[in-house]
Ligand SMILES: Nc1ncnc2c1ncn2[C@@H]1O[C@H](COP(=O)(O)OP(=O)(O)OP(=O)(O)O)[C@@H](O)[C@H]1O
């Protein structure tokens with residue numbers, strides 16, 4: 001590496017990290033929180049006996065899981081304005097990513113709820129709990145434990161998937177890298193650098209995920 | 223206090239209860255015995271409507287129900303009934319994410335809306351009663367089967383039910399742990415707790431039961447005091463079943 005390349009590497013580090021901390025991380029957190037809420041609601045609806053809502057939920061999961069996220073983002077950002085719905089790039093990104101997280105994670109949440117033994121529902125019912133009370137107090141806490149590893153994986157995937165929003169002009173960490181690469185003519189260095197920062201983010205999250213799993217293990221059979 | 227009349231229940235085309243009548247008065251112990259598949263569990267689960275019968279009637283204290291093919295029972299009536307019954311399951315079904323104490327507090331807090339302090343006091347007293355005061359802070363997986371089942375009994379009693387329902391409470395236990403659970407149940411019986419118990423423990427049944435029901439093929443084929451049913455059964459089917467049980471008991475003692 002030449003001195004100039006090393007200089008570019010160092011100069012671009014802070015702008016990239018800043019874009020990551022200011023945009024990529026908040027975007028990840030917000031969309032995961034919204035997506036997870038959507039996922040829980042969707043999972044509960046699909047497990048309920050509410051016929052119409054169930055059809056809607058099934059349709060939503062089917063469409064989102066069956067089409068590329070990139071195409072969904074294009075429809076929201078470039079397509080919707082032509083039918084009179086214009087959303088700014090932030091809103092578009094949040095909606096697109098949340099819908100995607102919601103659909104994928106609803107499967108995780110659903111499987112986790114179904115993995116809780118029937119006897120747990122019955123024990124809760126035998127104490128006089130309603131379905132909602134049983135869910136909130138007995139079933140969801142156990143389902144949460146089961147779903148931490150797969151949800152952790154989904155979260156880490158999301159950190160990486162946020163880079164797709166660069167294509168709808170959202171200036172996240174990856175878009176910033178594209179700007180710098182274009183200005184300096186050093187795509188190899190800049191893209192590797194941004195890859196390393198993504199890697200650092202996901203590694204920190206993996207460690208965090210392990211920690212949470214360990215904490216939750218305290219009430220499980222050995 | 224509990225009155226059941228003409229109870230029918232089918233699962234699909236399989237008729238499991240074919241018209242069951244029974245009465246259980248306050249402070250009495252009812253033991254239900256019978257061969258596998260005769261409908262004992264199903265009958266017991268009708269007491270707290272974990273299974274809703276197709277036909278017949280059920281009265282427990284102030285809660286009365288009439289069952290018909292298409293009549294839907296209001297959820298709030300079901301919840302009210304369940305607050306007056308406690309159930310102990312074969313597989314314990316303790317809440318694994320809660321300590322023994324929290325298990326016993328749960329119904330009081332979530333269902334009865336008691337304060338945490340009141341719930342804790344009662345839970346501690348109940349754990350002491352089943353001999354587990356020192357295990358209050360243990361999670362279920364740290365407890366033996368016998369200890370888990372005793373916590374489950376305390377949990378069922380915590381909501382102050384009018385009747386306790388037991389479905390083969392010792393069947394999942396290692397033989398050496400059966401005694402500690404039966405001892406607790408016997409103590410409750412002496413204290414005047416109303417209980418309905420499905421069990422294969424004949425010695426225990428003869429000991430604590432006020433009334434024994436022998437079921438076969440979804441019907442009660444024999445009932446009365448332990449002496450009447452266990453010593454002087456009248457039907458051929460009952461004699462066959464009791465002999466079979468005795469045979470098994472002798473086999474295992476050899
Ligand atoms: N939820 C269900 N769906 C379909 N069939 C069921 C259901 N529950 C019970 N049955 C059937 O009903 C019959 C009676 O079952 P039940 O569990 O009441 O018998 P039991 O007397 O408790 O037997 P065991 O001594 O084996 O526990 C059995 O044939 C069983 O397979």
Ligand SMILES: [Mg+2]
Nearest residue numbers: 262263264390
């Ligand atoms: Mg049974």
